[in-house]
Amino acid sequence: MTRWLVISDNHGDRDILVSLKAALKPDTIFHCGDSEMTADDPWFKDAYVVQGNMDFDSQLPLVQTPTVDGCKVLLTHGHYDEVHWDLTKLKLHADQEQADLVFFGHTHELAAQEAGGHVFVNxxxxxxxxxxxRQLGGTCALITVTPTAWVVQYYTRDAQPVPDLKFTFTRNQKG
Structure with missing residues (x-):
């Protein structure tokens, strides 16, 4: 069992990243863009990070597709996949990458859903x-990865779980 922190759109608020990393102690970190930080920032060490539409460091990749703990992840900000409209382009992108999980930001609205064989988490x-x-004041997701499930729990800026925002998705068992 491992714990993944998925976070996005901190828009220059580096302190909140430091605070949540210390409080939640994730095994792996995914940042979905719009950090407004440079690619060489020490906070990004050992993290997967992508460039958002408000990031101007060209050293940040637009997309990453790592396999972590046996799960193929599509990490993107979402603006090139037009996520403000719907998830159609993002789902096609996930199909192309054969991703199990898709992490994206851009809309500033949390979401967790399964569609077309992929789990989408904003x-x-x-x-x-x-x-x-929005009244929560900001959220991130902590995903507990088990052999059979992904448990997505949303947290507030003060590292408190939001009881009504916990979702469990069954992992596709590949044989």
């Missing part, structure tokens, strides 16, 4: 939330 914006859960 952690929401940790610093500038929008939508139904």
């Amino acid at each position: 952690p929401g914006s940790i610093s500038q939330p929008r939508g139904e859960y």
Whole structure:
């Protein structure tokens, strides 16, 4: 069992990244872009990170597709996949990459859903939330990876779990 921190759209608020990493102690970190930090920032050491539409360091990749703990992940900000409209282009991108999980940001609205054989997770914006859960003041997702499931638990800026925002997805067992 491992724990993955999925975070996005901190928009220059580096301190919140430091705080959540210390509090949640994840095994792996995925940053979905719009950090407004440089690619060589020490916080990104041993993290998977992509460039968002507000990131201007060209050393940040637009997409990453690592396999972590036996799970293929598509990590992207989402702006090139037009996630403000719907997940159609992102799902096609996930199909192309044969991703199990898709982590994206850009909309500043949290979301967790399964569609077309992929689990899509938007952690929401940790610093500038929008939508139904904006009153939480910012969210990130901590995913517990087990041999049979991905458990997505949303957390607030003060590293507190949001009880109503916990979702379990069954892992596809590849044989």
